[in-house]
Amino acid sequence: MVDLVEDELFALHRLGYPDYTMENIQGDLSLAGHIFLASPADPMITVVRDASVDTWYLAVEGQDDPVDRMADALTGRLPMIEVDELRQASGSQDATPRDLVRLSLGSSQEADENTIEIFTSWLHSNRPEMRGAAMKAISLTQWPELIDKLESAVDAEPDPTMKEFGAVALDAMRRAVS
Numbered sequence: 001m002v003d004l005v006e007d008e009l010f011a012l013h014r015l016g017y018p019d020y021t022m023e024n025i026q027g028d029l030s031l032a033g034h035i036f037l038a039s040p041a042d043p044m045i046t047v048v049r050d051a052s053v054d055t056w057y058l059a060v061e062g063q064d065d066p067v068d069r070m071a072d073a074l075t076g077r078l079p080m081i082e083v084d085e086l087r088q089a090s091g092s093q094d095a096t097p098r099d100l101v102r103l104s105l106g107s108s109q110e111a112d113e114n115t116i117e118i119f120t121s122w123l124h125s126n127r128p129e130m131r132g133a134a135m136k137a138i139s140l141t142q143w144p145e146l147i148d149k150l151e152s153a154v155d156a157e158p159d160p161t162m163k164e165f166g167a168v169a170l171d172a173m174r175r176a177v178s
Contacts, residue, residue: 001056002034005047008077009036015072018042041069050105053098057105081113083107091118097133103138111143119146123153132162139169142176 002022009020018038022142025033025048033048043062050057058078060071086103089095107115119141122134135153138146152171154166 001049002047004078005036005045005058005074006075007033009045011077012070012073017070020045026110039064042068045070045074048089053101055098055102059063081106087114087118091121095122095130097129097136100133100137101140107141111141111145115141116143116146116149120149123149128159128162131157131159132165135162135169136168138178139173142173144177147173147177 006022007019013019020036020038020042023035025035025038025046028073031054032051033046033129036045036047041063043060043066046057046059048057048059049055058074060067060074060087062070081102082107083103086099086106090103092099102166103115103118119134119138122130123138125134131153138150138152145172150166150170154170157163157166
């Protein structure tokens with residue numbers, strides 16, 4: 001994926017976009033990442049592979065207009081999964097913990113009712129691994145609207161391991177939104 005992004009940035013440079021250089025990100029062993037930088041006024045592009053859910057993420061950050069232009073250019077050229085497809089996989093009876101985490105990371109910064117409904121329904125699943133994944137996914141969204149739902153789920157959680165995991169997720173979420 002990194003090579004694909006690098007190739008697309010080179011192709012975009014030939015079309016008048018900025019010239020980007022790549023730097024590696026040092027971090028958690030489950031994460032492998034690269035940052036592409038041009039000038040300080042240009043968007044920063046981050047590509048990260050999360051080994052825990054076997055997924056690649058692309059983030060384009062910076063000022064609104066240049067970010068929108070670069071994001072549009074890259075999403076038109078790179079394989080992407082739309083949030084509706086992530087919702088469909090997460091809402092299915094065959095959903096996996098990976099599906100829920102991918103949905104949380106693929107969602108917008110603003111809460112949406114469809115995704116909230118999916119996450120909250122999994123909080124009441126008879127599958128402990130899906131309850132844990134829903135707790136993780138909710139905490140990753142950092143949507144304040146879900147704090148009360150996560151707190152209620154943690155309070156009602158019958159599995160001691162999931163209860164402890166949920167408490168950690170809730171604490172992390174509260175710190176992130178405060």
